[in-house]
Amino acid sequence: MTIEISTEQVTHAHKSKPFIEAEGLRIAFGATPALDGIDLTIAEGEFFSILGPSGCGKSTFLLLTAGLLHPTGGKISVEGKPVRGAYTNAGITFQNHNLLEWRTVLDNVLLPLEIRHIKNDRFVTRAHELLAMTGLDEFENHYPHQLSGGMRQRVAICRALVCDLPLLLMDEPFGALDALTREEHQLLLQDIWLHERKTVLFITHDIREAILLSDRVAIMSPRPGRILDLLTIDLPRPRSQDVSESPEFIEYSRRIRSQLFAKPLSSKMAASKMTGKTK
Ligand SMILES: Nc1ncnc2c1ncn2[C@@H]1O[C@H](COP(=O)(O)OP(=O)(O)OP(=O)(O)O)[C@@H](O)[C@H]1O
Numbered sequence: 001m002t003i004e005i006s007t008e009q010v011t012h013a014h015k016s017k018p019f020i021e022a023e024g025l026r027i028a029f030g031a032t033p034a035l036d037g038i039d040l041t042i043a044e045g046e047f048f049s050i051l052g053p054s055g056c057g058k059s060t061f062l063l064l065t066a067g068l069l070h071p072t073g074g075k076i077s078v079e080g081k082p083v084r085g086a087y088t089n090a091g092i093t094f095q096n097h098n099l100l101e102w103r104t105v106l107d108n109v110l111l112p113l114e115i116r117h118i119k120n121d122r123f124v125t126r127a128h129e130l131l132a133m134t135g136l137d138e139f140e141n142h143y144p145h146q147l148s149g150g151m152r153q154r155v156a157i158c159r160a161l162v163c164d165l166p167l168l169l170m171d172e173p174f175g176a177l178d179a180l181t182r183e184e185h186q187l188l189l190q191d192i193w194l195h196e197r198k199t200v201l202f203i204t205h206d207i208r209e210a211i212l213l214s215d216r217v218a219i220m221s222p223r224p225g226r227i228l229d230l231l232t233i234d235l236p237r238p239r240s241q242d243v244s245e246s247p248e249f250i251e252y253s254r255r256i257r258s259q260l261f262a263k264p265l266s267s268k269m270a271a272s273k274m275t276g277k278t279k
């Protein structure tokens with residue numbers, strides 16, 4: 001199937017004002033560098049993904065943006081201000097989504113309001129609306145152990161959205177889901193984003209997911225993480241799963257694969273030839 005790209009439909013969020021800015025950003029854990037000179041600007045309202053192999057520093061970048069880790073060099077700012085201490089204007093879904101097992105679904109979603117001492121009915125209404133939007137309205141009074149993995153993940157997304165903050169930080173939110181559930185959740189997230197238009201920093205190691213969802217994708221090198229390439233995904237929205245059969249999608253995928261896999265494989269082979277260990 002070939003998709004006609006209508007320029008009106010394509011999101012050009014990256015042309016609007018900067019929301020997250022990293023300049024020469026680096027961090028080391030002891031003597032081990034994890035990120036080595038990240039320069040990146042993410043625009044307000046953009047769906048921006050970081051894609052890279054395990055251990056390349058994706059979660060570390062997200063935690064630096066959230067102010068939960070502190071850089072050893074360079075700068076990071078959000079909304080034009082340097083991040084010092086925890087940045088509180090973001091909803092976060094962590095790589096392990098950490099629902100509180102002793103709280104119901106609704107009480108898990110309401111937790112950020114309690115932490116922020118927000119007592120405004122508007123947000124409670126929003127919690128119910130988000131649960132309905134994600135198909136969880138009948139499960140508000142269930143406990144996490146009574147839910148499937150996908151449902152738990154949706155609760156975590158509702159919790160990140162409940163305070164209606166301008167930034168959503170998502171660390172591999174669908175990593176633990178089976179392929180079919182994952183595809184459903186990707187489209188659900190796209191719907192939410194099209195509806196709410198928050199700035200999203202999305203971490204993934206899934207090439208297809210990154211292309212399907214993003215305005216732009218940054219590809220990171222293995223540790224210490226650097227930006228190898230930055231791709232603008234010019235595909236019309238809303239995107240369906242069928243878009244992955246289009247020639248444009250296949251070309252994006254090919255370009256990303258060539259960045260991710262060319263170097264490590266060839267260097268591994270070279271190393272094995274030098275040592276004579278081919279198997
Ligand atoms: N708190 C920490 N203390 C020491 N080393 C750390 C810490 N956090 C991360 N690292 C190291 O930094 C590197 C990057 O870790 P990070 O969790 O950011 O990788 P990642 O790209 O998110 O990987 P994955 O895809 O497996 O989640 C890894 O080598 C990791 O061991």
Ligand SMILES: [Mg+2]
Pocket residue numbers: 058059060095171
């Ligand atoms: Mg990670």
